[in-house]
Amino acid sequence: MARFPANWSPEAVVFDCDGTLMDTERHWQDARNRTFREFGLLPPPGFAERAKGVHYVDCGRLMAQETNKPELTADLTASLLEHFLFLVAEDPLTMPGASEFVRLCARRLPLAVASNCPLVAVEESLGRAGLRKYFRHIVVPTVPPGEPGAAEPAESPEQENPVRPKPWPDVYATAARLCGVPPRAALAVEDSLTGVESAWRAGLRVLGVGPLPRDDRSGQADAWVTGLDSEEVLQWARSWVSDPDADAGQDPVGRKPL
Template identity: 30%
Template sequence: MPPVRAVVFDMDGVLVDSEPVWEEVRRAFVADHGGRWPPDTQDRLMGMSTEEWAAYLATDLVEGPTTEEVAYQVIDRMSGRYAEHVPLLPGAVEAVRRLADDHVLGLASSSPRALIDLVLGEIGVAGLFRATVSTEEVDAGKPAPDGYLVAAARIGVPAAACAAVEDSSNGLRSAAAAGMRVIAVPRPEYPPAPDALALAAHVASGLDEVTGELLRSL
């Protein structure tokens, strides 16, 4: 394997503790429209593109709103929440700045473009990423490798020379399918499946472990 020259971050669950916010907002939307929320819903939604999760809510959980209306209303609620407070995870900004010193940075997120730009701008690291990719902009969301492959192409580094930092089952599967070396930083509230975690080259307890020394050891 070639040396790691680039790092591609996920955003939700890696840089920002957004999964609880997404769950609260989507649950509230479903409840407001008289829908149901099966126990496995959040696990299903993690990693889906905007079109995929909006279609799932519109088709399986609520009646009435179209896919486009679901996406617009949920994203609008998320934007309002982030405008009030961006729930940064410990060490997120420090990890981005630390790795940017010696590596090309990219981002492959399941969040829509509007939320990616809002979050990175609010936390002051937007200029450190050579390219960012939303799964709105690719054919398939995670666990398909599309987002990571497009991110690698946009930053100009082969996937085999990239490391990905991920937290969720679908994210780990996506990065591994793209041929990247995967660093897992699992969230205790949303633990990845054992088979997905087994794809990681390294399992970190937090972003403080994600250093240049670690990347050189992969």
């Protein structure tokens, strides 16, 4: 936490979903393995780490490239998405401390989600976990027409322009704008280096969550904590609200930030 300015606090918080709010990274890994098996392919060594945080359309393309099966790109992508949606609907679990941290932040600040996941997966997992109501906005990449999971134009009217997936900065820049704050006034909460890079490029301050990666890109985060259940990060968040219990039980959607 030491790298944040001593007197700085966010005016909005933008969360990643997979691996940050929801324990769905294991579902992606399972979905990738099931897809490889479905097509009689072996996962290349180290593929799981390379695929972490990557948009599923790009992941399907990567799966095809690394197994020398470019002709299967569309089929692998469609199968990956189908397996993932089935798994996340069966077993939506929050990451340790995520629910408490979200509810604490929502008492005074506008919250958003910036995810590389399909919109339906984010909505489904957050809804079943009881967290959807705390987020004013959900921003996901625009899926090109014809790709598996492509949304109808009216499905996400807030996103007027095409939004590129992480590590492009678009999802975080759009989320901060929708929350009504400049990027440097917003905090991004991320678990993957792909997401950290996206938020850093968008100009947000970044809180990394989980084991500190051995990669130069980890320096793009302002601070890292082992989890959102750490007392250090909860105490820091409590400092943003003058009376943490004043609004307990109230629906935070639509409330103005301080």
